[in-house]
Amino acid sequence: MMAYIQRYLKVSISVFLFSILINNSQALSYGLIADALAAKGQWVKGVVADRKAVIARESGAISEIEIQVPRQGRYNLLVYVYHNWKKFSPCIYVEAVDSEGKKHFGSHRIENCWYLKEPGQGRWFMVSLSDNPWWVLPKGNLTIRFWAKGCALDAGKGTEVPMEGDIAIERFFLVPVVDELAVSIINPESTSGGWGFSYYDKNYQTGYIFTDKKNSLNSYAIKVPFSGYYQVYLSLLSLDPSALDIGISNGRIAKNARVVVKPEKEWGLVVTEPLFLNKGEYTLSLKNVEAKRVLLDYLLLLPFIEKNSIK
Amino acid sequence: MKIKMRRLLSKLSKIVVFIFLFKFVLRIIPAFSDQALEPKKAGPNLIVVKNPHFLPESDQAKIVSSSVSIVKGFDLYAMTKQAIDLIGGMKKIVKPGNKVFIKPNYITGGLDGHDPVIAGEISHPEVVASVAEECIKAGAKEVIIGEWVERPPKINFAGKRNREGAQVKGLVDRLNKKYGHKVYLINLMDHTTYFRYVPSRTKLKFLAIPNIVAEADVIISIPSLKTHHKPSPVSLGMKNFMGIMPSLFYGEPRYKLHEAGVHQVIVDINRALKPDLVVVSGAFGMEGKGASLFLGGKAVDVSQRIGAFLVIAGTDPVATDATATRLITKNWEPVPDNFNLGTPWYVHHLRMACEQGLGLIDKSRINIMGEKLEDLQMNWETSNDGVYPEIP
Numbered sequence: 001m002m003a004y005i006q007r008y009l010k011v012s013i014s015v016f017l018f019s020i021l022i023n024n025s026q027a028l029s030y031g032l033i034a035d036a037l038a039a040k041g042q043w044v045k046g047v048v049a050d051r052k053a054v055i056a057r058e059s060g061a062i063s064e065i066e067i068q069v070p071r072q073g074r075y076n077l078l079v080y081v082y083h084n085w086k087k088f089s090p091c092i093y094v095e096a097v098d099s100e101g102k103k104h105f106g107s108h109r110i111e112n113c114w115y116l117k118e119p120g121q122g123r124w125f126m127v128s129l130s131d132n133p134w135w136v137l138p139k140g141n142l143t144i145r146f147w148a149k150g151c152a153l154d155a156g157k158g159t160e161v162p163m164e165g166d167i168a169i170e171r172f173f174l175v176p177v178v179d180e181l182a183v184s185i186i187n188p189e190s191t192s193g194g195w196g197f198s199y200y201d202k203n204y205q206t207g208y209i210f211t212d213k214k215n216s217l218n219s220y221a222i223k224v225p226f227s228g229y230y231q232v233y234l235s236l237l238s239l240d241p242s243a244l245d246i247g248i249s250n251g252r253i254a255k256n257a258r259v260v261v262k263p264e265k266e267w268g269l270v271v272t273e274p275l276f277l278n279k280g281e282y283t284l285s286l287k288n289v290e291a292k293r294v295l296l297d298y299l300l301l302l303p304f305i306e307k308n309s310i311k
Numbered sequence: 312m313k314i315k316m317r318r319l320l321s322k323l324s325k326i327v328v329f330i331f332l333f334k335f336v337l338r339i340i341p342a343f344s345d346q347a348l349e350p351k352k353a354g355p356n357l358i359v360v361k362n363p364h365f366l367p368e369s370d371q372a373k374i375v376s377s378s379v380s381i382v383k384g385f386d387l388y389a390m391t392k393q394a395i396d397l398i399g400g401m402k403k404i405v406k407p408g409n410k411v412f413i414k415p416n417y418i419t420g421g422l423d424g425h426d427p428v429i430a431g432e433i434s435h436p437e438v439v440a441s442v443a444e445e446c447i448k449a450g451a452k453e454v455i456i457g458e459w460v461e462r463p464p465k466i467n468f469a470g471k472r473n474r475e476g477a478q479v480k481g482l483v484d485r486l487n488k489k490y491g492h493k494v495y496l497i498n499l500m501d502h503t504t505y506f507r508y509v510p511s512r513t514k515l516k517f518l519a520i521p522n523i524v525a526e527a528d529v530i531i532s533i534p535s536l537k538t539h540h541k542p543s544p545v546s547l548g549m550k551n552f553m554g555i556m557p558s559l560f561y562g563e564p565r566y567k568l569h570e571a572g573v574h575q576v577i578v579d580i581n582r583a584l585k586p587d588l589v590v591v592s593g594a595f596g597m598e599g600k601g602a603s604l605f606l607g608g609k610a611v612d613v614s615q616r617i618g619a620f621l622v623i624a625g626t627d628p629v630a631t632d633a634t635a636t637r638l639i640t641k642n643w644e645p646v647p648d649n650f651n652l653g654t655p656w657y658v659h660h661l662r663m664a665c666e667q668g669l670g671l672i673d674k675s676r677i678n679i680m681g682e683k684l685e686d687l688q689m690n691w692e693t694s695n696d697g698v699y700p701e702i703p
Contacts, residue, residue: 004418024358078559089566115462128560133508133517182506185559190501223522225505301504 003179032067032075032174032305033233033269039065039169046168048082049124049205050237051267053168056148059160067142067174069099070305072175074134076108077144078222080235080298082168083203084122085112090167091151092131099140101285106130109151112164122165123204126185126298134177144172156275166269171269173233176303186284186299195296204267204297205235212293219285221251222248222301229274229304232284234259243289246272250282261294274304377627377671379634380680381687383619389596391441394590394624397680402448404587404626405529407450410644412527415439415479415592416551416618417458417469417532418603429593432522433601434533438592438622441484441532446488455523456483459499461558498553499523506557509583518579519560531588532628536596536613536621536635536692542573544658545639546601547632548589552580574618574659574701579668581628589631593621598639598691609692616689621682630677632661638675639691645700651675657700 036054037045041063043054054063065183069075083090089109096104106129113123129146139212148167152159175182188209189197194216197210209218232246242261247254284301288294358531359384380397381391393500404685418427424543427433429621435534443454456479471673503521511518520553532548553565561567586675600607607699623638633655640654647656651674655661665672693699 003650109562109566111461111558127561127562131559133515133519175507182508187501190498223504226524 010275021290028130032070032302033271034065034067034124034172035269036065036079036169036171036173039063041145043146043169043232044132046113047266048166048168049122049203049209050265051124051168051170051204053082053170055166055168057163057166059149059163060147062145062147064143067144067172069137069139069142072138073136075130075137076128076175076177076182077130077136078126078128078175078194079112080124080126080170080173082122082124082170083110083113083165084116084205085116085150085164086116088112088161088164089151089153090148091165092127092129092146092148092169094144094146094168096135096144097191098137098142100138100192104130104135104137106135112153120165121202121207123138123200124297125169134182139171149285154309165236167243168277170267173300173302175304178226178228184223186220186301188296188299190216192220193285195288204295206297208237208295210295211288212291214288214291216288217285219283220299222282224277224279224282224301227276227278229276230255231274231304232272232299233298233300233302234268234270235267235299236261237295237297238292239263239265240290242292242294244270244294245285245287245289247287248275248277248282249285250280251281255280258289261292267295267297293303314548326329326385326457335662349381352490359610370600371384373603374627374671375666376676376678377625377630378678378680379623379625379627379631381634381638381682382622382624383617383682383687385620387437387592387620388494390443390620391438391590391624392445394622395442395445395588398624400627401445402449403448405449405451408452409450409528411446411451411454411529411531412524413439413442413454413456413549414458414524414534414544414555415456416554417460417536418554425604429595429612430604430608431535431537431597431612432608434535434592435594436479436482438590439533440486440590442533442590443483443494444486444490446529446531447486451493451529451589452493455497455527456494457499457502457523459503459521459557461500461563469657474626475617497523500558503557506560509524509579511571511649512576513579514681515567515571515576517537518568518576518583519557520580520583524555524584528583529588529673530586531590532586533590533592536591536593536611536623536639537601537608538598538639538693539601539698540606540694541696541698542569542661543577544701545632545636546560546692547591547635548586548628549577549581549636549660549664551633552584552586553577556580577660578664578667578669581664582667586628588602588624588626589628591623591631592623593623593635593638596639596691597611598693599628600694600696611691613689617687621687627670627677629661629664629672632658633665633670633674634677634679634684635674636661638687640693640699641690643693644700654699657702659701664700 042061091210093107108127148159195211195218199211238261255275259270379396382394506519507525508517534551537546597608599609636655
């Protein structure tokens with residue numbers, strides 16, 4: 001009997017090792033993001049609060065951008081958007097056409113910045129554009145047409161009003177929705193550690209954390225909702241070449257990745273390599289590798305979709 | 312016989328090893344494999360029921376009668392404990408090791424530099440702290456006091472007079488000093504790491520709930536006693552949960568939820584969360600347009616109207632809100648022919664919640680403990696925008 005058990009255990013271990021090999025061989029980088037600068041149409045390219053973006057100066061001006069959907073599934077469309085309206089609410093609309101020609105719609109009415117008192121002062125927001133709760137998209141090209149209008153402040157359907165100021169979009173994120181769980185956005189300001197923080201900065205018109213100390217460490221309690229590969233997306237600004245070490249650990253497992261921060265006058269996005277994480281609680285840590293000043297605005301932990309799934 | 316036994320054992324060992332292997336391989340396959348990303352049939356069967364709060368509707372529709380306590384006085388801390396004790400005590404609600412989520416109404420408290428407590432905009436800090444302490448005493452592992460706030464948190468939580476955490480922070484610090492660090496005051500926007508979708512009967516089909524709320528073992532609503540402008544004549548324990556909903560998806564003030572039909576949305580959130588306790592802070596409140604001074608609400612000092620403050624508590628959110636509604640709508644007209652239904656019947660989300668089995672409105676089935684309702688009823692101003700009555 002022992003011989004039988006030994007034989008089957010050998011087979012089991014071989015299959016187990018083979019399956020691990022298959023899993024890790026999928027680790028190819030593929031981002032479900034699109035910089036708005038790639039959009040074509042009536043929104044004009046520019047820089048808003050040191051962030052490259054496309055800007056709508058006229059109500060109903062339409063632009064178009066494309067994102068590759070790597071795999072059929074459910075997705076939510078997020079955008080990082082700016083406005084400086086005090087009286088009315090800017091409304092953003094999208095109409096997306098998938099690779100099978102089906103249309104998907106969405107919109108978002110953003111609250112006016114009535115609490116920011118100085119003229120021209122605005123804010124960057126992360127908002128969802130897809131009609132709730134998600135779009136079911138086939139694999140392939142997704143063409144997104146987007147436009148903006150002014151809306152009155154009533155809580156029902158907003159009456160259209162003239163554009164009060166600018167609306168700008170920096171970036172689009174197509175976020176996979178797996179089972180009943182969606183997007184992980186980590187607010188860097190909810191930190192503990194050696195980095196400093198600014199809840200709101202008048203120049204960058206957003207909140208962020210910063211450090212100029214070598215090995216300065218910040219950590220966050222995160223929960224990974226399901227097992228799989230994930231990538232960390234960081235919106236960073238640094239005038240000098242630098243690097244950050246990203247660590248995700250829970251006492252038993254420790255995954256590490258280093259991201260290089262290129263010197264830029266404007267905010268940029270860096271993405272870690274895919275990291276396999278089991279469902280559970282972790283500590284995500286950020287360590288500044290050099291004694292260079294680095295600013296971090298938003299931080300996302302998103303499921304990774306393999307590039308090799310696109311045919 | 313010996314050979315047969317060996318064969319049997321061999322087969323059994325094969326089965327055991329195969330099951331073990333199968334389970335192990337399943338565990339290590341990434342959740343977003345081809346199969347996992349395939350669109351699934353929309354519908355409630357999509358939701359994995361992992362949390363005791365996400366109970367099927369049929370389990371919630373068996374309420375025969377409910378108890379609501381009303382306590383009058385000036386010591387809000389003690390009154391809150393008394394109100395909870397009258398309906399059975401916190402140990403009946405919180406079990407040792409539970410994670411508790413408390414949702415006070417913090418709205419935009421203090422943004423214009425005024426005192427949001429005296430203005431009646433926010434739940435009184437002493438009521439919130441007293442509930443938190445009762446939870447700890449009952450054995451709670453942690454108590455999270457939270458709200459989803461879109462605006463820069465320093466502005467919103469501190470007000471302009473440096474009243475950090477809508478004034479409750481000092482009391483939270485005191486509790487943490489006394490019991491060890493167990494109470495957290497958070498902005499859900501900062502600390503939510505993922506969302507769980509729950510079913511909705513609106514066109515939205517699903518609603519996104521922050522993981523901190525969805526994972527809690529016990530959920531408590533602490534509203535401030537308020538009337539409200541359109542689309543709801545009152546803002547109490549059930550509506551208070553609109554404040555956990557992520558502006559990331561729904562906008563601020565949750566436009567998409569309003570567009571989808573806010574009354575059903577309120578019912579859907581409460582059906583999913585199934586709050587364990589509602590404690591209405593009735594020291595200061597708002598009448599007229601309600602919500603906040605900025606939005607046109609008028610501050611009410613309850614002690615100026617009935618000679619003392621009030622705390623109302625109940626485990627049935629519909630019955631508790633219905634009782635609080637009766638307390639401030641004495642002369643509101645019209646009322647239904649059925650006297651036992653009263654003004655709460657003309658508040659859409661209360662009526663819908665009652666009809667959908669979440670709790671009771673019928674006065675004859677609500678046991679009032681403590682003070683007599685009839686002795687305390689007040690006639691607060693309605694929002695003058697036709698919001699009442701919401702006749703079906």
